[in-house]
Amino acid sequence: HPLPEGANAAEQDWPCSEADAHDMLQEFIENNVARYSQERDRPDKDTTSRLSPYLRAGLISARQVWHAVEDAVQKHGHIAENAWTFLSELGWRDFAYTQLFYHPTLATENLRPEFNDMPWQNTQKLLHAWQQGQTGYPLVDAGMRQLYQTGWMHNRVRMVVASFLTKHLLTDWRKGEVWFHNRLVDADPAQNAMNWQWCAGTGIDASPWFRIFNPVGQSEKFDPTGAYIRTWVPELRNLPDKLIHTPWKADPALCRQIGLHLGKTYPHPIVDLKEARAVALAHYKNLPARQKED
Ligand SMILES: Cc1cc2nc3c(=O)[nH]c(=O)nc-3n(C[C@H](O)[C@H](O)[C@H](O)COP(=O)(O)OP(=O)(O)OC[C@H]3O[C@@H](n4cnc5c(N)ncnc54)[C@H](O)[C@@H]3O)c2cc1C
Structure with missing residues (x-):
């Protein structure tokens, strides 16, 4: 399908042939599968296989990936545990296709019908800020800008x-x-629909609605030095590691010194995390279908 908007880098990032897909798999097996479990959640390290576009385009199959990794385990037993974690991700991929097969409306209808009454607010201004990577939460903005500029996100x-x-x-x-x-x-x-329904709590075997990621905590945990944020949100680049996840806590004198003008060069947070979380939980609790269950 056509290159995503703004994805000028995509052609260089994803050399497009069957041979390239197999090279990428071999490179992953040689260099990164042995640390997959420890590093798979680290956007700053970026050591996952990056095979999904190739799997999607049919340039490599899940079975080819499976057998290549299994062969590597035969030769290098010590990678077995990490390799198994990696292969289990391929299981999620198949699970998504199974869901789409049984629920052709996976991308358009809540699999859990109680969410049909969810009073989504759908505030255009907030959606736009999220799309453009201008929410004031650095990890969110880094991801959304990476997507916009490259067609990829960890x-x-x-x-x-x-x-x-x-x-x-x-x-x-x-x-x-x-x-x-x-x-x-x-x-x-x-894959996209299953994962969205999983994250929203509306799907099969989904993360429950009350599991609400704190974008600051996630940022501190998975991008500890802010290397990923610095790549995609350059206006925060000169903040010290401690403040890169929470620029609004930076001292005004420091901001002046590094040319950061909150509200001008980088937005203030668009919502208060604690308040927004409480509202989300209250809406969920008040869903009519849930009240009947209780
Ligand atoms: C909101 C959201 C939307 C997503 N949309 C897509 C999408 O449109 N297309 C897509 O291929 N993946 C999607 N994913 C799943 C996942 O993010 C990507 O498959 C993964 O980031 C690809 O990187 P990788 O190949 O380096 O993965 P690795 O970590 O190397 O994993 C190996 C392979 O396992 C499969 N896999 C890994 N994680 C998942 C997962 N959560 N669900 C299903 N299969 C998985 C992929 O085929 C992947 O290539 C989405 C995830 C989320 C949370």
């Missing part, structure tokens, strides 16, 4: 921005699903 950050959109911004997950679908180089009707 899985951990996909989860964080999806939770933020649906829960803190109370925006219908379908708006996020469409935005991702039109921009991701690995855009896939089953």
Whole structure:
């Protein structure tokens, strides 16, 4: 499908042939599979296989990936545990296709019908800020800008921005699903829809609605030195590591010194996390279908 908007880098990032897909797999097996479990959640390290666009385009199959990794385990037993974690991700991929097969409306209808009464607020201004990477929460903005500029976003950050959109911004997950679908180089009707429903809590075996990621905590944990944020949100580049996740806490004198003007060069946070979380939980608790259950 056509390159996502703004994705000028995509052609260089994703050399497009079957041989390239197999080279990428071999490179991953040689260099990164042995540390997959420890590093798979680290957008700053970026050591996952990056095979999803190739799997999506049919340039490599899940079985080829499976057998190549299994062969590597035969030769290098010590990688077995990490390799197994990696292979289990391929299981999620198949689970998504199974869901789409049984629920052809996966991308458009809540699998859990109680969410049909969810009073999404769908505030246009908030959705726009999220799309443009201008929410004032650095990890969210880094991910959304990476997506916009390259057609790619690390899985951990996909989860964080999806939770933020649906829960803190109370925006219908379908708006996020469409935005991702039109921009991701690995855009896939089953993978994208299942994962959005998982993050929103509306799907099968989904993360529960009350599991609301804190974008600051996630940022401190998974991008500890802010290397990922610095790449995609250059206006925060000169903040010390301690403040890169919470620029609004920076001293005004420091901001002046590094040319950071909150509200001008970088936005103030668009919502208060604590308040937004409480509103999201209250709306969920008050869903009529849930009250009947209780
Ligand atoms: C909101 C959201 C939307 C997503 N949309 C898509 C999409 O449109 N297309 C897509 O391929 N993936 C999607 N994913 C899943 C996941 O983010 C990507 O598959 C992964 O980031 C690809 O990077 P990788 O190949 O380096 O993964 P690795 O970590 O190397 O994993 C290997 C393979 O396992 C599969 N896999 C890994 N994580 C998942 C997952 N959560 N669900 C299903 N399969 C997985 C992929 O095929 C991936 O290539 C989405 C995730 C979220 C949270």
